Amino acid sequence: MTQEALQKFEINQLLEAIYFRYGYDFRNYAAASLHRRILSRVALSGLSCVAELTANILHDSEVFGLFLKDMSITVTEMFRDPSVFKEIREQVCCHLETYPRINIWHAGCATGEEAYSMAILLQEEGLLERCQIYATDYNNHSLAIAKKGIYPAQQIKRDTKNYLASGAKASFADYYSAKYDSAKMDESLKKNITFANHNLMKDQAFAQMHLILCRNVLIYFDSDLKNKVLDVFNQSLIHRCFLVLGDKETLDFSQVQGSFDVFNRKQKIYRKINVI
Ligand SMILES: C[S@@+](CC[C@H](N)C(=O)[O-])C[C@H]1O[C@@H](n2cnc3c(N)ncnc32)[C@H](O)[C@@H]1O
Structure with missing residues (x-):
């Protein structure tokens, strides 16, 4: 051998x-x-x-x-791939706002920046108060950082640039307080976010979701696990609601491909087809 x-x-x-x-x-x-x-x-x-x-x-x-x-590779950023957040802001929010209550799931949220970015976006679109954001990961170490919402100050320059490119309506500095070498996200953003341990390999679907973001996670899975997880998302989503994948991820050739329309191919945004 x-x-x-x-x-x-x-x-x-x-x-x-x-x-x-x-x-x-x-x-x-x-x-x-x-x-x-x-x-x-x-x-x-x-x-x-x-x-x-x-x-x-x-x-x-x-x-x-x-x-x-x-x-677990936990690389992430505030407003990572800003054009995705811009598209959500400009094209998806108008659909979300037709619901009295909006459930959002960030699957594989790492240290939480994606969820805080979403909370900021929703706040600026006047939707945060009726949103519940579930931000999950199987890595407790990352979740502990996410719950604190305290990040190294040297990230701020990059994050501010991303925020501005995402169609910002205010100043990024409005959302954190800087202290020495760190920046603490505003407590008001946390009110509607629940950070929780959830393992995509084995845990149940969250029900009645209007928007699911699972970005830069599926790339680590083989096609069996990818299909299993996509099936969980399909079950979790309400009809005509949205799934957002990462830049290098796609629903093409997956088992759920037929259950979704491509809403924006470049930004990897998919919309669940209405089953009559
Ligand atoms: C590269 S980060 C992506 C973070 C964020 N979604 C983004 O795009 O910036 C990948 C995350 O997926 C998480 N992850 C990997 N396998 C997972 C699993 N089976 N269940 C839940 N989370 C998982 C990792 O712990 C890590 O935090």
């Missing part, structure tokens, strides 16, 4: 062990980046092989906590 084949076997065993012990199913994550991150954890921990990591994870839930942190 080659070294490479042995490593692959050990990685498969690790993923089985994690599923058996903790119920997290990484067997459907895209292999290349998953394997790279596992091998990097093995090296950083000074271990000689993946099997040693498996033993440590099986017997120590704290090691598993670190593993989870490693596995």
